[in-house]
Amino acid sequence: MSTSDFRADWAQKDFYKELGVAKDASADDIKKAYRKLARANHPDSNPGDSAQSKAKHDKFKAVAEAYDVIGDPEKRKKYDEMRSLYGGGFRGGYSGGGFPGGGEAGFDLNDLLRERTAAGGGFGDMFGDLFGGGRGGRTRRTRAQKGQDVESTATIGFTEALDGVTVSLRLTSDSACPDCKGTGGKPGTKPHVCPECDGAGFVVASAGGAFSINETCPRCGGRQLVYDEPCPTCQGSGRGVAARTIQARIPAGVKDGQRIRLRGKGAPGEHGGPAGDLYVTVKVRPHRLFGRKDDNLTLDVPVSFDELTLGAEIKLPTLGGAPVTLKIPAGTPNGRTFRVRGRGAPKSDGTRGDLLATVEVQVPAAVDGPAREAIEAYRASMAGKPLRSRLFED
Incomplete structure (x- = not known):
């Protein structure tokens, strides 16, 4: 069957009846009807090779085809105009009478479809836009696909991790081929419905026994359409590599090794789909003095023996603030940790x-x-109190 004959065959199909809606149904009613029928007849919900499953699969394709046309306002308008023409007596391949206004003239609808008005439009454009070329004369809206997620690493300073910082990241990600815009076809050529999956984007494969699974179509890669001539730049894959530089905000209080998700900063989506996400693993350079434990900062403070023994008041530095005074009680053991409240890392609640x-x-x-004399005198005074006597007790 030729492409033009196939168009005529499609023009006589009632897509409203296929979806079970009236010809004046609203866009919302059409969408609801499609979703209901698609759920009930989707291959995922009706696995297997039984006659009933195959009937469901065929019904799913039919309602998808119907919604592809009347679910789109512009296509629906052209479809209604076309149905009106056919209802008035136009028939593909017909020669003889039958003009809506009467009269006798031999004509072929296929010739009519090829005609153009002086303004560059005409029936050829109307039907071509609605059904396109290729197998079955149909075009399908390619599914919108989210862009790929991208991974990157940012190395920042210790204080930048506490306060937050904006960094420049050079990203390289998979993207649509710049020449074919992701279609995979040679620029200037037109696609046709994939003959492998009949435009569904997937094929049903047997998984053994009565089970079957849907797999991405190996020929069109899920794009539903194929080109006879592949794009010479990407060899038909539709993919390319894009490099770009973005500004990414690292929030205050980020920890070393933390993975941050930046929504919509990944690779661009395809066919109107949203962009992917960017995942940034943060590496924090160590500080000369301070360390970190959860939301607290740590500091090793050198002291002398007499300061711990007799007690003392010492000055401590803080990160980004004025020094504080720490009071060391007399008899403080070595290695004791003191807590200075509110001088650590910022928390998510603002404290x-x-x-x-x-x-x-x-x-x-x-x-x-x-x-030296003082230390020797101290040793002499402590001679009767050996520190290690308990090590030898039974």
Whole structure:
């Protein structure tokens, strides 16, 4: 059957009846009817090779074809105009009488379809836009596809992690071929419905026994349409590589190794689909003094033996703020951690964690003069109180 004959055959189909709606049904009513029938007849809901399953599969394709036309306002208008012409007596391949206004003249609808008005439009354009060329004379709306997610890494400073920072990221991602715009076809050529899946975008494969699964069509890759001449740039894949630089905001309080999701910053979508997401793994450079434990900052504080023994008041630095005074009680053991509230990392609720200061005794490498005499006197005074006596108790 030729393309033009197939168009005539389609023109005599009643897509409103296929969806079970009236000719003056609203767009919402058409959508509801399609969704109801699609759910009931989808191959996923009717697996297997039984006669009933095959009938459901055929019904699913039929309602999809119907909705493809009358579910689109512009196509619906052209379809209604075409149905009106056919109702008035036009028939493809007919030669003889039958003009709506009467009279006798030999004509062929196929010739009429090829005619154009002086303005560049005409029946050829109307039917071509509605049904296109290729197998079955049909075109299908290609499914919108979300763009791929992209992974990246950002290395920032310690204080930048606490305060938040905007960084520039150079991204390379899979994208639509710049020459064919993702269609996979040679620019300037027209597609036709994939003969492998009949435009469904998937094929039903047996999974053993009575089970079957839907697989992406190996020929069209799920795009529903194929080209006889592939794009020479991407070899028909429709894909290319795009490089771009974006500005990404790293939120305050981010931790080393944390993975941040930035919605819509990934690869562009296809056929009107949304962009993918960008996942940024943050690496935080260590600080010269401070460390981090959850929402708290940590600080190792060098102290002397006499400061722990006799007590002292010492100054501590804070990150991005004025120093604070820490009071060390007499007899403080080495390694004790003091908490300075509100001087840590920012939290998600707007408050800050604490500063955890751990005191560590620093032993001088060498002493002489009065300092040595004082230490020797101390040793003599403690000779009767051996520290390790408990190690030898039974």
